[in-house]
Amino acid sequence: MARADRDAEFTEYLRARSGWLCRVAYLLCGDWHRADDLAQAAAVRLYRRWNRVSQADNIDGYARRVLVNVYLDEQRTAWSRFTFLHRDTIEREAPALDADASLDLRAALERLAPRQRATVVLRYYCDLSVEQTAEVLGCSPGNVKSQTARALTRLRVLLSPASAIELEGITR
């Protein structure tokens, strides 16, 4: 593909889908500034691979995968956001949510581990199946199921402290 054609095609795609990309990024990171950064970083990576990407059946799917990788890369490479290692420490040290915040989905999402959060976004915002989510995250379907269950359990607790003990039945 000639570079001019490649750039034009890429530009057309990005103009059409950048808003969507930013929204997914926002759900992943919870901050519009960071979401813009994440989406832009993902777009740059997408450009690098555009010759291959443009031949894909599902460009959105490829873009989504790149975005999730950018997000998880950032999570796993910045110690301060290295929640998989710090998770318990962070949860202990985090100030207790006040009544309003405890009912806020955004605040609740922030308290999920990065891969749990990505799982929630992919399954319930992007409407991916367990298998598709596993493909994006590079893990097994069983893994996605367990991540989903943990995430929903935690969200349930965070969104409704009063029902924290009523966790059964939501972890499917």
Place this chain on the structure above:
Amino acid sequence: MTDDLDPTTTLPTALPTALPMALHELAESDPPRVMDVEKVLRAGKHSVVRRRMAALGGGTAVLAATGLAVGVLAPAGSAGHRDVPGPAPAASTSAVPAPTTSRSDAVKEAYVLDPRDPVMTNWQPGYLPPGMTAFGGTYTPGVPEAGAVEATDPTGFEFDVAQRSGELSSITQTVPAQVQGAKQAFWYDYGHGSVVAHDSATLAWQRSDGQWMLMHVYKVSKRTDWQAQMLEVAAQVKKADRSLPMPFSVTRAKSLHFNSGAVSMKTGSVMSILTFDAGPEREAKGEFRIMAFKIGSAPDQAEGLPGAENVCENSNGLTICVNSPVPEPTSLAAIGGAKALLAGITSLGNDPANWTTDVLQ
């Protein structure tokens, strides 16, 4: 889909069912975002050129950059100090293979880039506020914006500094800041002119050479002078690659596909990690890790990747774990599996004086 969940007000009685609508409402809570496509194109083209140049230059490009520093601890509780890590790096530009260092020499010799240390930082603070220690950082080869150098103090106040590719014009809500010597600078505005959200803040500045930098600051409530101090730190951040000493060395790992690494020393306890990809492509499935932390400092923190299994051992004051998926990736199995990799790890303890840049042996 049931309507029993308003994400901000209502008890979720059927969360999996109501979550999609709540997430869509949350994602659409702000006006549509506009991405600067031209900017992405420019950054993408630069990125392609850099990759091609790197491919042509092979691994020597990194080693040729400068003389480099190993990590240096700044004494906690001291007065503010400049040139924290020591003298300026040598200005050599020749592609001379970097010298290797023995374990005992590793923390003595300043500005050594050890090719057997996979983790390095590309920036370092030239000034640290009183009481702060600059130690540790994060590194992902080929993703400079994912690398960071960090500093902490005993209260838990901390910051990290990383570069950003391209420009930051997408950030529209800002509070102007003054960073000496910078072309421009601003704090992120988290609403109504507030630069703090969740006890954290972010400072962006463009250096005189055009490079954009980001500083994330955490637990700002722990320091009353944090804002002025961070502006001073930003003004004196230096470009300087240096190897990060790690609290362990490992044999059998040279054939593995290094992905990223990090080391951190907070409130007297080390946490350290190396991650490896299953194959040469970063997207390859089956990432696995080596993790090391002070015994007892984080008994529940070695969970590792979801669905992966840990093989751990306590040695010389550290818990060392290899965390890998099941079944093990081929590259890990080829060297004998997680247990064999663990057996090849030597713990160097919690004292940075004993750490090494001679990590992959």
